[in-house]
Amino acid sequence: MGKKNKEPQVCFLPEGMRGPVAPGTRVDRAARNLGVDLQSVCGGHGKCGKCRIRLLNSAGAGQSVAALSPPTKQEAAFLSEEELREGWRLACQSRVLSNAAFEVPKESRSGLQLIRKQPGPKCVTPDPAVRSQTVKMPAADPTSPSSDWKRLAGQIAAGAGKNCLYPDAAMLKTLPETLGSGREVAAVLRKDGECIGLLAPTGRALTGVALDIGTTTLAAYLCDLYTGEVLATAAEVNPQISCGEDVISRIAYAAAEKAGRKELQHLVVKTVNRMIASACAQAGIAADSVADMTCVANTCMHHLFLGIDPAGLGRSPFAPVVTRGLDLKARDLGIQIAPGAYIHMLPAVSAFVGADTVGVMLAVDVYPAKETVLIIDVGTNGEIVLASGDRLVCASCATGSALEGATLSCGMRAATGAVERVRIEPETLAVEYAVIGSVGDKHAPAAGICGSGVIDAVSQMFTAGIMKKNGNLDRRCLAPRLKRNGNDVVFVVVPAEETAGGRDIVIDQDDIRAVQMAKGAIHAGVRLLMAETGARSVDRVVLAGAFGSVIDPVSALSIGLFPEVPPEKVSTAGNAAGDGARLALLSLTMRRRAAVLADKMETLELTAHPNFQREFAMAMHFPHMRPRHPGTR
């Protein structure tokens, strides 16, 4: 703690994302590490002027200098003197010297779908699978010229005493053009002695990419393998969506379409290559210098990425083709990084519990558990793990996509214009809401409602008495926002005049049922895991996943997404699956731990369980307890 207190604290508004950074950290990297959406058109070279941010509480140049490094030439080119006085800076040009708060205006954001898969603050002692060693190539002895490789290996061995060095075949192809006698080169070496690439010895860090392949979203984190710093991130929508929204429809597509499996693999690989190129451009490095890679994914995405037939995942007995951790040559998958680099696929558990959940477990680090901890990872699917004593019992819940807002009457994904927070004043039943993309007090026009907004709304409707315990809207309630439409009743979250489309944004009875189904599936699953382990209560809950990181813990508790725990015992872990991939990228110890965790995790097949239907029916109802939000009376 002592060390942390000396590190400057930064805070980005309006999100309020905050955290410590090392002195001298570039503001754009600090922002990205905290998950703040920030444009970077030129890749952080001060050439586009798009990453404008404002240092807040700036009383002039004096304080600005103290909190940040002095303005650069590039900043002077894009910012007037008056703007500089007001605290405006380019995030890629300024470095944090002491505590600072920033405003990130809307125009400095990428404005694309708000992909929340941002790296979390997890720390690990780096122990990467690759290292680089700078050597100087001696000239060949003309009387007895030994091979380029032999001379290189001799130099490496002289520096590190490594005996069993061997070359990758693709690396060998680059040897003649990279090595001139007398030139220095950084050899990239795996732990077992394989030389997988040669880099110009720029003194730059060795980098790797952690990849998270979600059903809906792909995220890549370019990391410094020695410090663990995230140098750049890239995220895109999984292009397989054009072949099916969910896992089941992708399995069907792979089976039904000619070369469907190849097409699905190609779609992801192409996008991943683009993401890597983009992240590398942001960080100013060449993609073919990326020396290592790890990947988490659910088991279907995992199989499709490897070009493996996923059919077995969709039919009884639901056996995956392979679950163990794999070290593959990235080129075997068509991934364009260093010529001989590997990609480590984290281990999966079963057809339903994938390497992504193993990544979550690696990141949340609750095993072996002193208390009973429930981990819920809500993405397009919901995975739950109960850590209790020496056991890790897990299951996948068919939540549908209601909790992501996708299938609701006015639902949308968590993008600009989505209602993400809803509060209902208990006395007046007046509605307040927050929209993604709003700046300060100025609402962005609402276009729909996303997952966290739906859970908030349902929770608040229940707390305010607008909705009954069984989920029915109370027709007798006189809330002004309850609109009767013949036999139907809907709750108006945003009236038409405040929306982008000029149409009420509502929650209807079907939406409530979809939320009930989803939360009922999770809650019932948790009950069965508890029964399996003999746990009588849950001590702590960790919400993970893109959705888990935006959900309001109290609202989640209030609708009964999981059994009762004190609200302060509910925490969010952000994109923990991606964090797990990052941890495994940085540390072989973490890879070994992932193997242990995957081995330890037991999958419970919920729908086959004799008690599931009963538990599910019970869990559909809303709980008696109505936890109050701080600030509501």
Added chain:
Amino acid sequence: MGKKNKEPQVCFLPEGMRGPVAPGTRVDRAARNLGVDLQSVCGGHGKCGKCRIRLLNSAGAGQSVAALSPPTKQEAAFLSEEELREGWRLACQSRVLSNAAFEVPKESRSGLQLIRKQPGPKCVTPDPAVRSQTVKMPAADPTSPSSDWKRLAGQIAAGAGKNCLYPDAAMLKTLPETLGSGREVAAVLRKDGECIGLLAPTGRALTGVALDIGTTTLAAYLCDLYTGEVLATAAEVNPQISCGEDVISRIAYAAAEKAGRKELQHLVVKTVNRMIASACAQAGIAADSVADMTCVANTCMHHLFLGIDPAGLGRSPFAPVVTRGLDLKARDLGIQIAPGAYIHMLPAVSAFVGADTVGVMLAVDVYPAKETVLIIDVGTNGEIVLASGDRLVCASCATGSALEGATLSCGMRAATGAVERVRIEPETLAVEYAVIGSVGDKHAPAAGICGSGVIDAVSQMFTAGIMKKNGNLDRRCLAPRLKRNGNDVVFVVVPAEETAGGRDIVIDQDDIRAVQMAKGAIHAGVRLLMAETGARSVDRVVLAGAFGSVIDPVSALSIGLFPEVPPEKVSTAGNAAGDGARLALLSLTMRRRAAVLADKMETLELTAHPNFQREFAMAMHFPHMRPRHPGTR
């Protein structure tokens, strides 16, 4: 020896190739193992009837049955009763039961270029890099279904107690379609536990391919990895010839042409794939069941096959990119065999002494040497190795292609129509010759003269006194075949009326000079190697290489290709480089031995040696000794 005497001996005429075979061996395989050219259009299934051969000295059905298995239905379909009585059989349908001699008629030969790269009779205890294990897949447990791979690995481990099993990525893709629960499958496993492929458990042998990439010729041997038997061979002209006849011009092509290096690699890979497919068709197996591969090549062909820039091989200090033995995934080179199979590249020594020479040394097995042994491998280049005590000193000689017959006035490669043997009756100076492709006493029409024919002719001209010690034709000699043409004198080997082209096939003074240059380079090289090792004489000479296997040892001795040794101390080793590849394919012990040999071999750079020019000038002359052929007076 006792065992060998019990094995049937077979002999194929008119070549007279003979050797022992295991009882029950198919005649076509016996023929191919001995290097006899035999058609196999249908792949040895008795469907084309093209591999007709005649059992000689057959006195009727009685003896035929004793020497060979009874005629099959397929044979009855292609051969009349009279033909069967005369001893005609299909080679692919008949099996050797006891000693037998066969006539191979011209129409049963492929008639293509006679590629002499046929496997030799070398023996080794098989100890291959891969093994197969037949396992039965258990069904997945529906309550806790483990992955296909886990169940497979469990079965393999149960059978063999192997712990560190791991799957190849490409093999995994084939897993779902190959494995059904309850189905049997043969898992192909490497020594380190990698599972590289799955085969249907046909009870067939595990097979591998030994590949010999020569500058001019490619040869592939499909072998049974357990017995070492050569199941089929395939040979083709190296298609890179279209980009340059020799190593130097290919290096130039790779440097000068855009994507030249890629093109050269692609040409060879495409041809190798076709050869593998052809050999597999002959043996009736699928190419994707070929489980292992080894390769020998000179260092330039080696680099081009791997897609490595060969430029360094053509300029001082003549450093190769890599010489050590390499285990590469065959798919990384585009070679189409089992999905996860490797190709082992034998180690090379230097830019001039390649893995082919290491293969030769593996096959001739003279290290450590009790006597001083000289190994000469004459292909498109000439490599020489002197084994003396604990030392293995080697060099490459710029022989040009005269010894292959390619650049002579009437030269041609060793194909049908080439004069391959020449005898000059010392008294009458009458000329006898043999032509490749002749049957019995009937000459095929001569079209040119190949390497062995040239050496024979020059040797005989010298022995008969037609040519002087300095290589000049003796104008005063009254040999009827010496033709004066103004100032020029030529020796007519075949008069116009006996040739295919109606033009004399001659050897002129320039041809003799080219032979002198080539033999002088080799002889001078040997002298320098002797000086280097302190050896005062050579005890034994081994002639290897496609050319070495057809050269007449006495003629070679007579022209002074190497220092004097008793003629009975000169032996031929056939395509020893290919044999070396085959030995390494069959045995990991042999691969380790190849590494030891390559490490032990010292290259002497001849042209840089201060004494080379003097030795070369001396070696140009023909020697005093004139060894006589048996049969000449």
